[in-house]
Amino acid sequence: MQRRDFLKLGLGGLTLPELLALRAQGGTGAASLGKAKSCIVLFCWGGISHLDTFDLKTNAPSNIRGTFKEIPTAVPGIRIGEHLPGFARTMKDWAIVRSAHHNAPSHRSGAYWNLTGHEPSKLDGNWEATRADWPSIGSMIWQAKGNPSNAMPGAVSLPYTIYDGGAANGQDAGFLGLGYDPAVLRPPDQGLKIYNGKSPTSGRINLGLPEGVSRRRLSDRRGLINGFDESKARALNLEAKALNRSREQALDMLLSPAVRDAFNLEKEPRRLREKYGMHICGQSVLTARRLTEAGVPVATVYCAAGDLNGSKGDHFDTHANNFNKLKDILLPPFDQAASTLVEDLRERGRLDKTLVVMLTDFGRTPKINGGAGRDHFPGVYSAVFAGGGIQGGQVYGKSNPTGFEPADKACGPPDLHATIFHALGINPEHIIYDEDDRPLPICDGKPLPLF
Numbered sequence: 272m273q274r275r276d277f278l279k280l281g282l283g284g285l286t287l288p289e290l291l292a293l294r295a296q297g298g299t300g301a302a303s304l305g306k307a308k309s310c311i312v313l314f315c316w317g318g319i320s321h322l323d324t325f326d327l328k329t330n331a332p333s334n335i336r337g338t339f340k341e342i343p344t345a346v347p348g349i350r351i352g353e354h355l356p357g358f359a360r361t362m363k364d365w366a367i368v369r370s371a372h373h374n375a376p377s378h379r380s381g382a383y384w385n386l387t388g389h390e391p392s393k394l395d396g397n398w399e400a401t402r403a404d405w406p407s408i409g410s411m412i413w414q415a416k417g418n419p420s421n422a423m424p425g426a427v428s429l430p431y432t433i434y435d436g437g438a439a440n441g442q443d444a445g446f447l448g449l450g451y452d453p454a455v456l457r458p459p460d461q462g463l464k465i466y467n468g469k470s471p472t473s474g475r476i477n478l479g480l481p482e483g484v485s486r487r488r489l490s491d492r493r494g495l496i497n498g499f500d501e502s503k504a505r506a507l508n509l510e511a512k513a514l515n516r517s518r519e520q521a522l523d524m525l526l527s528p529a530v531r532d533a534f535n536l537e538k539e540p541r542r543l544r545e546k547y548g549m550h551i552c553g554q555s556v557l558t559a560r561r562l563t564e565a566g567v568p569v570a571t572v573y574c575a576a577g578d579l580n581g582s583k584g585d586h587f588d589t590h591a592n593n594f595n596k597l598k599d600i601l602l603p604p605f606d607q608a609a610s611t612l613v614e615d616l617r618e619r620g621r622l623d624k625t626l627v628v629m630l631t632d633f634g635r636t637p638k639i640n641g642g643a644g645r646d647h648f649p650g651v652y653s654a655v656f657a658g659g660g661i662q663g664g665q666v667y668g669k670s671n672p673t674g675f676e677p678a679d680k681a682c683g684p685p686d687l688h689a690t691i692f693h694a695l696g697i698n699p700e701h702i703i704y705d706e707d708d709r710p711l712p713i714c715d716g717k718p719l720p721l722f
Contacts, residue, residue: 305694305722307659309563310412310626312571313556313609316433317579317587318381318652320635320645322674323597324352325653326369328637331673335637338594346664354602357610358655363664364613364622366721368654370668370677373633373684376647378435378579378588381632386441386571387411388688388714400440402448403706408688410444410451411713412569415697419566422527426453427562427570429555431470431577438471446705453571457551458536458558464550464604468584470577533565534558543615548607556608560615563625568695574605589635591642613657626659626694630687637674650676654687659694661721685716693718 322328327341327350341350344362351359351367358365373390375381379398380391387405392398406414413425432455433439444451536544536554539561547553552574559570575586582588589596609629616622634652635645651670657663668680689699692714699714 304696304698305626305660306624306696307626307694308624309567310408310569310628310659310691310695311556311559311563311612312408312569313605313627313629314382314386314433314571314573315587315605315629315631316382316573316575316577317378317589318632318635318647319587319601320589320593320597321369321651321653321670322635322637322645323593324355324602325358325367325655326670326674327352328672328674331637334639335673337639339598349664349666352602354598355606357606361610361613361657364617364657365663366656366661366665366667368656368667368682368687368719368721369670370651370680371654371682371684371687372651372677373649375649376633378632378647379439381647381649382433382439383441384684385630385632385687387445388685388716391440397436398440400438400443402446404440404443404445406445406447406451406703407442407453407571408691409453409569409571410447411703412692412695412697413444413451413453414447414703415692415701415713416568416695419568421566422530423533423562423566424454425451425568427559427567428453428455429558429570429572430457430551431455431573433573434469434471434578447703453569456534456558456562458554460551462549463554466551466576466585468576468578468580468586529565533561533567536561546607547611547615548604550604552604553608553611556612560612560625564619564621574608575601587631589644590640590646591644593635593639593644595643616658622658623660624658626661626691627657628687628691629655634674656690656721661694665721667719667721682719683716685714686719687716689714689716689718690721694722 323337323339327339328336329341340353342353342359343350344359346362349362373381373384375384375391375394377395377397380394383391386407388408389405409426409428418425428442432442443453532538536557539557544554544557547557555572559572562570576584578584579586579588582590585600587601613622613627616625631652633647633649636648640646651674668682669678670676671678692699699716699718700712702710703713705711
């Protein structure tokens with residue numbers, strides 16, 4: 272008997288039938304778990320400022336409160352930043368968490384903690400992304416829920432791989448292995464506003480066929496990889512590796528009418544596409560809705576430019592010119608896409624079955640720096656949930672009067688992840704195995720009482 276099988280059969284002296292029954296229930300407390308079928312993660316890459324969006328401090332000194340005003344929302348008593356009118360309009364569907372925190376001040380470490388739910392091995396600075404890393408939230412959901420019944424991948428990321436001095440950790444399947452890596456997909460760019468900044472194409476699957484290659488030929492010769500942008504694969508070693516690992520899955524997707532149909536945004540009314548926003552953020556969020564509707568369990572949308580590009584790209588790392596960048600460039604497309612998503616899901620009768628969650632690296636410093644910006648700040652930040660059984664129109668926790676630390680109901684990335692797993696009917700104590708075959712619970716947090 273292999274070590275893994277021994278461990279599975281030796282828990283607490285359970286007999287095999289007892290163990291199988293327990294596993295079928297997803298562990299203890301299964302009856303209370305949520306019933307959402309899919310999840311859309313909106314990740315604000317760079318670290319969105321809590322103080323200028325979901326947790327304004329209008330009574331703080333001017334060097335903390337900034338220039339933005341609060342506006343009322345559809346829920347009396349809940350007020351948010353003036354440049355989030357869509358969130359204000361749909362606040363009955365949203366639950367704001369204002370007391371999240373951790374102690375990882377770099378993009379790579381902060382993003383890792385929020386994308387995996389586990390503490391990074393290096394709190395400050397970068398480290399090489401390896402297969403020893405914890406899997407992304409998408410990969411863990413895929414593993415726990417199993418493969419879709421069609422050719423759809425078990426997890427997708429849109430519209431690019433995020434970078435900061437190299438590919439950011441926590442985006443792939445880590446120690447779960449290549450087979451659980453999310454497929455990286457990008458909507459067609461034609462006619463869209465594109466964020467400024469480098470957006471590397473690492474691992475991105477092109478669902479179009481190259482000139483001279485028919486779908487029949489591709490079906491007959493599954494070993495072909497011609498359709499995956501070979502020129503870039505030759506130029507970028509990372510991309511070549513990503514293409515190789517996803518070859519079979521990508522070919523399945525290329526040949527599947529259901530996948531191609533789900534990815535075809537021309538199937539949507541032009542008016543709805545424009546409501547999401549004719550920019551890469553809006554069309555990526557719309558694509559995520561279509562893919563989850565077609566059977567993909569989880570889609571992660573990176574809602575900013577791909578590469579931090581020396582803090583010069585259009586992303587939420589607003590060390591300088593924070594207020595102008597937020598109001599003119601960053602918040603309008605994000606607010607438009609996120610609020611349209613929940614309205615669209617509700618109108619389609621799918622909001623209760625689709626969990627939507629906004630995560631980010633960390634918050635921004637309460638004190639405004641000399642460049643009219645805010646710097647990295649993991650001491651407290653906001654996350655936002657909707658759908659999937661979440662009770663909207665509520666605020667969980669609070670920060671202190673200057674937005675410096677949690678003042679009530681402090682929570683961290685593990686608790687945010689436990690909430691996601693709970694909503695999807697996955698026991699946060701579900702066991703996965705690392706490279707050394709050690710059993711590990713996917714999460715060590717507790718679900719927040721948002722249901």
